[in-house]
Amino acid sequence: MRDEAYVRAVTDVSFDLAAGECLALVGESGCGKSVLASALLGLLPGNASVAGSALLGGDGLDLLAADERVLAREVRGRRVALVPQSPAAHLTPVRTVRSQLAEAVRELTGASGEGAAAAAERAAFPLDHLDRYPHELSGGLAQRAATALALVGDAPLLLADEPTTGLDRDLVERTVDELRRHTGDHRALLLITHDLAAAERIADRVAVMYAGRVVEVAGAAAFFGAPGPRHPYARGLLNALPEREFTPIPGMPPELGALPDGCAFAARCEGVSEACGVLPEFVAGVACHHVGHLDQAEVARA
Ligand SMILES: Nc1ncnc2c1ncn2[C@@H]1O[C@H](COP(=O)(O)OP(=O)(O)OP(=O)(O)O)[C@@H](O)[C@H]1O
Numbered sequence: 001m002r003d004e005a006y007v008r009a010v011t012d013v014s015f016d017l018a019a020g021e022c023l024a025l026v027g028e029s030g031c032g033k034s035v036l037a038s039a040l041l042g043l044l045p046g047n048a049s050v051a052g053s054a055l056l057g058g059d060g061l062d063l064l065a066a067d068e069r070v071l072a073r074e075v076r077g078r079r080v081a082l083v084p085q086s087p088a089a090h091l092t093p094v095r096t097v098r099s100q101l102a103e104a105v106r107e108l109t110g111a112s113g114e115g116a117a118a119a120a121e122r123a124a125f126p127l128d129h130l131d132r133y134p135h136e137l138s139g140g141l142a143q144r145a146a147t148a149l150a151l152v153g154d155a156p157l158l159l160a161d162e163p164t165t166g167l168d169r170d171l172v173e174r175t176v177d178e179l180r181r182h183t184g185d186h187r188a189l190l191l192i193t194h195d196l197a198a199a200e201r202i203a204d205r206v207a208v209m210y211a212g213r214v215v216e217v218a219g220a221a222a223f224f225g226a227p228g229p230r231h232p233y234a235r236g237l238l239n240a241l242p243e244r245e246f247t248p249i250p251g252m253p254p255e256l257g258a259l260p261d262g263c264a265f266a267a268r269c270e271g272v273s274e275a276c277g278v279l280p281e282f283v284a285g286v287a288c289h290h291v292g293h294l295d296q297a298e299v300a301r302a
C-alpha cells in the first residue's frame with residue numbers, strides 16, 4: 001500500500017483450497033488476514049498494489065487480475081462471498097434487513113423475495129428483527145445479518161472474516177456449523193478467525209499467518225492434537241490459550257512497515273539463532289529454520 005509509508009500487509013502467501021474443504025486462517029491482529037480476504041474480492045483501497053494470482057476453480061478466473069465489472073457482476077456474492085469483519089460497514093444503512101435479504105435472494109437465486117426469512121434462519125437471525133434497520137441491531141445481530149446475506153448465493157468460495165465476533169459460545173458453534181455445512185456440497189470455506197476453538201471445530205486445515213506471511217499450513221487434527229504445530233509462533237498461539245498453558249507469547253509483532261530482513265518472528269522466538277537473520281523459505285508446510293531442532297526438543301521434553 002502506498003501512502004507516505006509503504007506497508008507490506010501480505011507477502012508471498014500461497015495456498016490452495018479444495019472444494020468441500022474448510023481452511024482456517026489464524027494469526028494475531030494486524031497480521032494481514034483481512035487484507036488477504038479483501039484482495040481476493042477486489043475490495044482493497046485504491047492506493048493498494050497487488051501482485052500474483054488467485055485462481056478460482058472452474059474457468060480459472062484470476063481474482064487478482066479480474067476487472068471491477070466482472071468482479072461486481074459475476075464474482076462477488078455469486079462465486080466468492082464474504083462475511084465481512086465489520087458487518088455494520090457492509091450492510092446498507094437505509095434499508096431493513098428483510099429488504100436487503102430479499103434483494104439478495106432475488107438477484108442471486110432468481111427466487112422471489114419470500115426467501116428472506118429462510119435466508120435469515122440459516123444464520124440464526126431472529127425473524128422478528130427482520131424489519132429493523134442495521135443501526136437498530138446489536139453487533140451480534142448485525143453479524144448474523146451479514147452472515148445470512150453472504151450465504152444466500154451459495155457461492156463456491158465463502159470467505160468468512162471473523163464471522164463470530166460478538167456472539168456467545170452457543171451461537172459461535174451454531175454459526176460455524178452452518179458455515180461448515182456450506183462446504184458440504186463441494187464448496188470451499190476460508191474461515192478467518194481469532195477463535196481457535198471455532199477453527200478446531202470445523203477446519204480441515206489451518207494456515208497460520210505472522211507479519212503478513214503464512215508461516216505454517218497443517219492438517220487440523222495434527223495441528224490441534226498430536227504432534228501439534230511445528231512453527232514456534234503457531235505453538236505459541238496455542239499455548240496462549242487459557243485451556244492450554246495460558247502463557248502469552250512475549251513481545252509484540254513487528255510493524256509491517258519496518259519488517260526485519262530475516263524471520264519476522266525471531267525477536268520473540270525462544271529458539272532464535274544466527275540462521276534467523278535470513279528469511280526462512282516456506283517448505284513442506286512451514287517457514288522456520290529450526291523446525292527440526294525444536295521438534296526434537298519437544299520430543300525430549302514429552
Ligand atoms: N487501508 C489501509 N491502509 C494502510 N495500511 C493498511 C490498510 N488496511 C490495512 N493496513 C495494514 O495492513 C495490516 C494488516 O491488516 P489486516 O486488517 O489485514 O489485519 P488482520 O490480520 O485482519 O487483523 P484483525 O485480526 O485485527 O482483523 C495492518 O497492520 C495495517 O498495517
Ligand code: NI
Binds near residue numbers: 034085
Ligand atoms: Ni481482520
